[in-house]
Amino acid sequence: MKRGVLVLVGLGLFVQPLLGWGFYGHKLINRQAVFLLPPEMMIFYKPVIDIITEHAVDPDKRRYIMKEEGPRHYMDMDHYHPWDSIPLSYAAAVKKYGEDTLLQHGIVVWWIQIMTSRLTKAFEKRDKAQIIKLSADLGHYIGDLHVPLHASSNHNGQLTNQQGIHGFWESRIPELFASSSFDLINGKANYIKNLPVELLTIIKQSAIASDSVLLLERTLNDQFRADIKYSYENRNGLVLKQYSTAYSTSYHNMLNGMVERRMRESIKFTASVWYSAWINAGMPDLKALSDKDISTEMIEEWKEMNRSWSLSGSSTNCHN
Numbered sequence: 001m002k003r004g005v006l007v008l009v010g011l012g013l014f015v016q017p018l019l020g021w022g023f024y025g026h027k028l029i030n031r032q033a034v035f036l037l038p039p040e041m042m043i044f045y046k047p048v049i050d051i052i053t054e055h056a057v058d059p060d061k062r063r064y065i066m067k068e069e070g071p072r073h074y075m076d077m078d079h080y081h082p083w084d085s086i087p088l089s090y091a092a093a094v095k096k097y098g099e100d101t102l103l104q105h106g107i108v109v110w111w112i113q114i115m116t117s118r119l120t121k122a123f124e125k126r127d128k129a130q131i132i133k134l135s136a137d138l139g140h141y142i143g144d145l146h147v148p149l150h151a152s153s154n155h156n157g158q159l160t161n162q163q164g165i166h167g168f169w170e171s172r173i174p175e176l177f178a179s180s181s182f183d184l185i186n187g188k189a190n191y192i193k194n195l196p197v198e199l200l201t202i203i204k205q206s207a208i209a210s211d212s213v214l215l216l217e218r219t220l221n222d223q224f225r226a227d228i229k230y231s232y233e234n235r236n237g238l239v240l241k242q243y244s245t246a247y248s249t250s251y252h253n254m255l256n257g258m259v260e261r262r263m264r265e266s267i268k269f270t271a272s273v274w275y276s277a278w279i280n281a282g283m284p285d286l287k288a289l290s291d292k293d294i295s296t297e298m299i300e301e302w303k304e305m306n307r308s309w310s311l312s313g314s315s316t317n318c319h320n
């Protein structure tokens with residue numbers, strides 16, 4: 001390689017906004033969720049599985065385009081105490097904390113409720129494009145809800161000198177191990193009786209797990225030979241610095257299946273939210289809907305979003 005063109009890209013996530021499960025993980029969650037649906041829903045979702053997979057990452061693309069998008073992906077649980085007093089509804093949370101605080105520390109649990117109501121309405125209206133769009137978006141936010149570092153203000157280890165850990169846990173580990181060793185089949189979609197309570201339970205689990213995510217990496221870092229912690233890969237003239245396979249394998253073993261478990265739970269909960277929205281809409285017949293075309297407005301909206309995302313410059317340095 002010519003010296004002049006050597007560009008070092010720092011662990012992907014050192015220099016960019018944090019992106020939930022990474023593009024790979026989010027797409028996998030949406031795709032797998034389709035297989036947990038009952039036949040009456042599968043008849044609709046299966047033919048559009050590639051669209052639901054592809055659009056699993058739209059909410060992360062929107063983060064580069066609109067500033068309101070950011071807080072919908074996380075919740076700094078260390079700012080919300082005591083946990084038992086966190087309001088179930090967004091309106092009550094605004095009253096208690098004020099909207100500025102909420103937008104600063106994240107709203108994922110309330111945003112999922114809002115999106116689920118919209119999905120229920122889309123089912124009631126038999127609106128094919130909106131059902132697909134909202135299902136894909138929901139899978140994304142539910143995936144984020146399950147990521148421990150989306151529930152901590154130390155979301156990239158920046159407070160403990162562990163910068164890069166966010167992408168390490170949610171992108172590097174799944175990319176290395178999901179296809180070869182994760183078992184993602186996890187029963188069937190369940191009806192969720194009390195969504196707000198379930199969402200708070202999950203974010204609390206994520207927050208508790210974030211302590212181990214950080215602590216175990218620090219322990220490993222202290223034990224591991226520094227010169228083999230990272231590896232360098234040449235991708236199209238860019239030298240990509242990343243956690244080495246050896247370091248990643250050790251961390252994955254220390255986590256004892258946590259990444260796989262959180263991914264399985266994301267998949268199950270995504271399918272369950274789609275299923276519950278459909279039940280709450282009165283179980284409309286989706287068979288008739290599956291023959292319809294997706295509206296041209298929606299196709300245009302997707303194209304426009306991708307155009308804006310490309311123009312934002314983030315598409316070229318994304319770690320997907």
Ligand SMILES: [Zn+2]
Nearest residue numbers: 019020073144
């Ligand atoms: Zn996200």
